[in-house]
Amino acid sequence: MHAGGAARLRTVTLAVLTLSLTAAATGCGNDSGGQSGEVTVGIALPTTKQTRWIADGNNMEKLFKEQGYKTDKQYAEDSVEKQVEQVEAMIDRGDKLLIIGAVDGFELGDALQKASRAGVKVIAYDRLLLGSSNVDYYASFNNYKVGELQARYIIDKLGLKKGGNAGPYNIELFAGDANDNNVRGFFSGAMDTLNPFIEDGQLKVPSKQTRLSQVTTFKWQADIAQETMTTRLNDFYKGSSTVDAILAPNDGIARGLIKALKKDDYGTTAKPMPIITGQDAETESVNEIIAGEQSMTVYKDTRKLAEVAVKMAQDILSGKQPEINDKTGNDNGNKVVPAYLLAPVSVDKSNYKKLLVDSGYIKASDLN
Incomplete structure (x- = not known):
């Protein structure tokens, strides 16, 4: 082999090796198949008038960001029309999956049909989406x-x-x-x-x-x-x-x-x-x-609910089967939606410190 040919071979070999190592490094630590950085998840929530919905949105946004996903978070301020517009705009922008806490579970049928046609999966968040077969999963409490x-x-x-x-x-x-x-x-x-x-x-x-x-x-x-x-x-x-x-x-x-x-x-x-x-x-x-x-x-604990919804989304986007614990109890009038339901807990003056403050859900400085 001529010296010039050998040099070119070494150059090509080094380039291929560099690309392989870069690809491997990019894949490491990314449990969404290396695609998270290219994926935007739409988060459509009903209102900022109840503080829990603000916390829900912030919690999901943070968790998705930690996994390398982009988010498209919108609040409808209790307007059905506004939420329909927001969901349809998310689909038009190319959001790959939707998490929807509905203003009115009955009124998103057309938008859900549009999502289905676009190949966009839908997770109903906390509130079941009703009357549509185009709801893939449900994350909520019992x-x-x-x-x-x-x-x-x-x-x-x-x-x-x-x-x-x-x-x-x-x-x-x-x-x-x-x-x-x-x-x-x-x-x-x-x-x-x-x-x-x-x-x-x-x-x-x-x-x-x-x-x-x-x-x-x-x-x-x-x-x-x-x-x-x-x-x-x-x-x-x-x-x-x-x-x-x-x-x-x-x-x-x-x-x-x-x-x-x-x-x-x-x-x-x-x-x-x-x-x-x-x-x-x-x-x-x-x-x-x-x-x-x-x-x-x-x-x-809406922190746990956010974790469930984000894990569901990651599994769906990675081609995995999300974990569910209720296959029969959530009939939306058109289909039984597979769900993961969390357990609620009763809180009063006797246990709020242990359950809410010690767990970090509420800051002690925010309480009387």
């Missing part, structure tokens, strides 16, 4: 258990027992937005637990508002719940009659109810605050619990 925990807290604090003769105690019932599928799970879990005591007379509902259709709260708005509670107090709690317990579905609504109760002189020695439930362990409501105004909240 919603039935949330309602069960709220109801069980009321029962335990009032000292009710099956077949007992306690009370009768007055209770009022509230639920979230009618178009949020989770509301059905929450309310079913609560009412399956409370109904035996309503039926045997230990609990009474003076307003007679006991069906889900009667107690929903538009867009989970606290001011609407406050107005509703004020009306019920004026109409059904005359004279010495007082409310003993309120099934509040989340912390925001609980705070609205507390405002109505305070205006009616609850929270005094003569009229102590009723038992009031909640959900989401929001800092403002944990302070209400410390102050003795809200009784409990249901803690759903």
